[in-house]
Amino acid sequence: MNAAFFTLILLSIIRLTTPIALAGIGNMFSERVGVLNLGAEGMMLCGAFCGVLGSYLTKNPWLGVLFGILGGVLASSLHALICVEFGGTQAVSGLGLNILAAGLTTLLSTAVFGTNISPSVPSIQTTPFLAGIPIFGGALSQLSPLIYLSVPIIIGANFLIYHTPFGLRLMAVGDDPKTVETAGVDVWKLKYAGVLLCGAFCGLAGAFMSLGQLDRFFEDMISGKGMMAVIVVKMGRWNPLGIVATALMLGFFDALQLQIQISGFLSIPPEITQIIPFVVAIAAISLQPKGGSGPKTVETPYLRNRYKF
Amino acid sequence: MLSSLRNTGHKGMGRGLLLPLILISAAFLLSGVLILFLKGNPLQAYVALFKGAFGSPSALINTVNKAVPICFAAFAVAVSQFGGTFNIGVEGQLLFGALGATVTGVYLRGLPMVVHVPICLLAGMAFGMVWSLVPAALFIKRGVNLLVVFLMTNTIASFLLQYLVLEVIGDPNALRPASYAIQKSAELPYLLVRPNRLTIGILLLLLTAALLAFFMKKTTLGYEMHAVGANRSAAEYAGIKSGRYMFWSLLIGGALAGLCGSIEIMGNHHRLYTDFSPGYGFDGIPIALLAKGDPWAMLLGGLLFGALRTGSINMQAQTGVPDEIVSVIQGSLIVFIAGEYFVRYLLQRGRKREVEKV
Numbered sequence: 101m102n103a104a105f106f107t108l109i110l111l112s113i114i115r116l117t118t119p120i121a122l123a124g125i126g127n128m129f130s131e132r133v134g135v136l137n138l139g140a141e142g143m144m145l146c147g148a149f150c151g152v153l154g155s156y157l158t159k160n161p162w163l164g165v166l167f168g169i170l171g172g173v174l175a176s177s178l179h180a181l182i183c184v185e186f187g188g189t190q191a192v193s194g195l196g197l198n199i200l201a202a203g204l205t206t207l208l209s210t211a212v213f214g215t216n217i218s219p220s221v222p223s224i225q226t227t228p229f230l231a232g233i234p235i236f237g238g239a240l241s242q243l244s245p246l247i248y249l250s251v252p253i254i255i256g257a258n259f260l261i262y263h264t265p266f267g268l269r270l271m272a273v274g275d276d277p278k279t280v281e282t283a284g285v286d287v288w289k290l291k292y293a294g295v296l297l298c299g300a301f302c303g304l305a306g307a308f309m310s311l312g313q314l315d316r317f318f319e320d321m322i323s324g325k326g327m328m329a330v331i332v333v334k335m336g337r338w339n340p341l342g343i344v345a346t347a348l349m350l351g352f353f354d355a356l357q358l359q360i361q362i363s364g365f366l367s368i369p370p371e372i373t374q375i376i377p378f379v380v381a382i383a384a385i386s387l388q389p390k391g392g393s394g395p396k397t398v399e400t401p402y403l404r405n406r407y408k409f
Numbered sequence: 410m411l412s413s414l415r416n417t418g419h420k421g422m423g424r425g426l427l428l429p430l431i432l433i434s435a436a437f438l439l440s441g442v443l444i445l446f447l448k449g450n451p452l453q454a455y456v457a458l459f460k461g462a463f464g465s466p467s468a469l470i471n472t473v474n475k476a477v478p479i480c481f482a483a484f485a486v487a488v489s490q491f492g493g494t495f496n497i498g499v500e501g502q503l504l505f506g507a508l509g510a511t512v513t514g515v516y517l518r519g520l521p522m523v524v525h526v527p528i529c530l531l532a533g534m535a536f537g538m539v540w541s542l543v544p545a546a547l548f549i550k551r552g553v554n555l556l557v558v559f560l561m562t563n564t565i566a567s568f569l570l571q572y573l574v575l576e577v578i579g580d581p582n583a584l585r586p587a588s589y590a591i592q593k594s595a596e597l598p599y600l601l602v603r604p605n606r607l608t609i610g611i612l613l614l615l616l617t618a619a620l621l622a623f624f625m626k627k628t629t630l631g632y633e634m635h636a637v638g639a640n641r642s643a644a645e646y647a648g649i650k651s652g653r654y655m656f657w658s659l660l661i662g663g664a665l666a667g668l669c670g671s672i673e674i675m676g677n678h679h680r681l682y683t684d685f686s687p688g689y690g691f692d693g694i695p696i697a698l699l700a701k702g703d704p705w706a707m708l709l710g711g712l713l714f715g716a717l718r719t720g721s722i723n724m725q726a727q728t729g730v731p732d733e734i735v736s737v738i739q740g741s742l743i744v745f746i747a748g749e750y751f752v753r754y755l756l757q758r759g760r761k762r763e764v765e766k767v
Contacts, residue, residue, distance in 0.1 A: 186750060187750045188747040188750060188751070189747045191556075193743075193747035195743060198740070199691075200743075201740070203735070204736075206736075207734065331560060331561065335557065371572035371576075372569075375565050375569065378565050385553055385554070386551050401750070
């Protein structure tokens with residue numbers, strides 16, 4: 101175990117954790133307002149594609165990230181329309197969104213780039229200006245600036261949900277929409293806000309995967325990270341700290357299995373090592389004490405009076 | 410958790426068909442706009458799609474073959490939903506079922522077909538059941554979130570299957586990663602060979618549908634399970650042990666999913682490919698929900714999804730519209746299915762207006 105190897109593992113953990121944590125925070129907003137979001141995968145895919153498209157068109161990766169966030173919001177607006185406005189079945193809408201996004205991004209990729217793999221576009225995979233810092237500079241500069249940005253973003257999300265009237269209302273809507281409505285607050289506006297915020301976070305996570313870790317988009321590039329986001333929200337008990345901690349745990353075991361694979365340690369086949377994070381997660385979730393402080397109305401639509409019959 | 414999966418009663422056959430028709434046309438309309446945007450001709454594309462799915466007896470048989478596993482997956486979701494649980498783990502269960510059927514199909518030798526085929530089917534069901542055992546037990550005993558465990562077991566199943574097929578039961582001479590071929594005696598017998606191969610899978614499907622309809626509507630067990638699914642606390646007060654029924658609804662769901670995987674392997678591929686399921690387990694979910702637990706309606710839904718899969722090949726070949734458009738049609742259809750409440754609301758309002766006019 102030398103220092104270089106340790107650094108490598110640490111960087112790998114951080115890279116693997118970031119998209120799951122970001123999308124997890126997004127899903128937290130959605131579930132806090134009572135909307136289950138199984139469509140995180142699709143929203144991230146839209147974010148990843150729109151990010152690359154934006155970077156391709158403007159030649160500026162930061163504008164690309166902005167495009168990615170907008171792409172995520174666009175995808176989530178469909179989910180919001182079905183689940184908030186039309187009182188739809190949330191699990192089905194999310195799964196449909198995943199299939200729709202997979203088809204749509206591949207189609208558009210073929211229409212714009214000619215194939216289902218985009219060409220290399222301007223990306224932000226490293227932070228060169230940190231290289232000047234003594235000792236740690238070399239390692240720190242290897243991470244995307246988006247990783248550094250996501251730290252204040254996640255802290256901001258924590259502040260938003262626990263310390264602002266808006267955040268407390270978001271939580272109240274997920275627990276007891278009727279009381280919130282009686283108090284004269286627009287329940288549906290808050291629900292839309294929660295789901296669209298979720299889309300923004302998922303879009304950012306997707307853009308991070310296509311522009312912060314790579315420099316291109318390809319078919320099915322999210323490969324299960326969205327579902328991991330759904331998992332960490334429930335395991336992290338709907339609060340940002342828990343979500344980041346769970347994502348770090350999954351990231352740690354994911355990095356570990358990658359290293360086992362690369363080093364050929366014990367010659368365990370890669371398909372088996374890839375299972376490790378999930379087995380650990382199932383063990384962890386079954387050892388968690390019962391109960392929890394989750395939003396009480398997840399998957400329960402709250403309809404406007406005029407839509408009732 | 411399940412209040413959104415509420416079971417609303419049927420209101421006559423005609424109205425029951427109107428709603429799916431509206432949803433399907435909306436999905437085709439939306440995707441048509443996209444085809445136009447991609448400089449294709451949606452009308453030609455859809456005609457080619459339809460011809461590819463139903464245009465000839467051979468195409469029709471292809472469509473039926475594709476529909477069989479989707480229908481079984483829908484049954485697996487529906488049974489669990491009937492007992493008040495949401496089975497999103499069908500994908501993992503069907504992979505494991507396929508594994509069970511393959512292992513018994515490859516390694517049991519010298520059995521006559523009448524014995525071998527049922528053994529393989531039962532093994533598939535048992536494997537599917539076993540794969541839903543841990544999530545079901547964790548859910549009932551520990552109150553663990555079912556969705557989370559199912560999503561993870563799906564991923565684990567897919568990796569385990571890859572490992573087993575590549576390293577343990579893999580055929581080094583296969584063109585794609587696959588297991589050894591199952592024995593001839595384990596292959597499902599054919600009903601038709603010309604113009605296209607049709608196995609007895611379709612008969613098994615119809616039999617399962619009839620059994621399910623009977624179980625759900627006519628037996629005490631089915632009634633009590635439905636009571637749990639409709640309102641768990643009311644069922645508890647009526648002296649029904651709800652946990653037990655939820656547990657069994659998940660296990661039966663797993664068995665049906667296992668049957669889905671087995672029939673797909675024994676009837677169609679004859680060896681276990683790692684990527685044999687293009688997400689049948691997830692296709693089953695919207696179909697089960699739209700059909701509101703009616704097995705016969707699920708058959709129609711499965712036929713539609715099967716037709717999309719079969720027809721897309723012809724569509725791409727004839728009109729050059731890429732077959733990913735089928736994902737768009739299917740995805741938007743599923744999203745619209747999720748929003749069916751609103752369409753029912755619009756229909757209801759339209760009806761009220763008519764009454765007011767008179």
